[in-house]
Amino acid sequence: EVQLLQSGGGLVQPGGSLRLSCAASGFTFTTSWMSWVRQAPGKGLEWVADINPDGNSRKYVDSVKGRFTISRDNSDNSLYLQVDGLRDEDTAVYYCARDDVKMGGWGAFDIWGRGTVVTVSS
Amino acid sequence: VMTQSPLSLPVTLGQPASISCRSSQSLVYKDGNTYLNWFQQRPGQSPRRLIYKVFNRDSGVPDRFSGSGSGADFTLKISRVEAEDVGVYYCMQGTSWPYTFGQGTKLEI
Numbered sequence: 001e002v003q004l005l006q007s008g009g010g011l012v013q014p015g016g017s018l019r020l021s022c023a024a025s026g027f028t029f030t031t032s033w034m035s036w037v038r039q040a041p042g043k044g045l046e047w048v049a050d051i052n053p054d055g056n057s058r059k060y061v062d063s064v065k066g067r068f069t070i071s072r073d074n075s076d077n078s079l080y081l082q083v084d085g086l087r088d089e090d091t092a093v094y095y096c097a098r099d100d101v102k103m104g105g106w107g108a109f110d111i112w113g114r115g116t117v118v119t120v121s122s
Numbered sequence: 123v124m125t126q127s128p129l130s131l132p133v134t135l136g137q138p139a140s141i142s143c144r145s146s147q148s149l150v151y152k153d154g155n156t157y158l159n160w161f162q163q164r165p166g167q168s169p170r171r172l173i174y175k176v177f178n179r180d181s182g183v184p185d186r187f188s189g190s191g192s193g194a195d196f197t198l199k200i201s202r203v204e205a206e207d208v209g210v211y212y213c214m215q216g217t218s219w220p221y222t223f224g225q226g227t228k229l230e231i
Contacts, residue, residue: 035221037169044210044212044223044224044225044226045161045163045169045212045214045223045226046223047214047220047221047222047223050221059219059220060220061220062220095168095169097169099216100171100174104159104171104174104175104178105155105157105159105174105175105216106151106157106216106217106221107157107159107214107215107216107221108157108159108171108174108175108216109159109161109169109171110171110174110180112168112169112170113168114168115168
């Protein structure tokens with residue numbers, strides 16, 4: 001079964017850190033671009049970060065540059081998002097997704113996780 | 123910037139629906155492709171891809187959904203709305219970084 005299993009969210013104080021994880025199965029993770037997309041409470045979707053199959057090319061939305069780091073472990077079919085320097089406005093559901101670049105083209109997220117909640121509050 | 127309209131779309135079952143998505147710049151990439159995608163998010167669920175590269179419908183997506191457009195102006199159409207279509211629809215461009223979503227259009231019966 002094709003799936004992305006997410007973990008790692010929680011409640012954290014402003015300035016704190018978390019590591020979000022996403023375990024892939026049922027597809028060839030090692031040749032897939034992967035992404036993180038977030039959704040603040042009651043708001044729309046916002047793309048956060050993307051990483052290429054080799055892990056040596058990363059893209060970020062401006063609002064998280066220098067604070068968030070996307071990474072992957074192809075030996076373990078896992079995707080990560082290290083979130084540091086958290087702010088109130090980072091409170092959101094964070095989704096991992098496959099960026100189906102080969103078939104669907106850029107930004108054609110075809111596989112989504114169920115999301116993990118990050119709440120930033122003192 | 124991706125601008126969707128309307129933001130709220132009340133429809134009657136069996137009637138058509140149309141959502142507009144306009145970009146502040148052309149979405150034609152240097153390779154000639156247009157990376158404009160449509161996603162559906164049903165209440166309480168993760169988003170789901172419906173359409174990629176303007177008009178390509180995903181397998182399993184009913185053929186009442188169709189995408190069209192070119193350049194900077196795109197449309198998602200539902201020929202006959204069914205109850206299961208309730209949710210929020212997003213367009214998203216992948217032509218340039220950062221990827222950007224439209225604000226979302228909430229479809230309700």
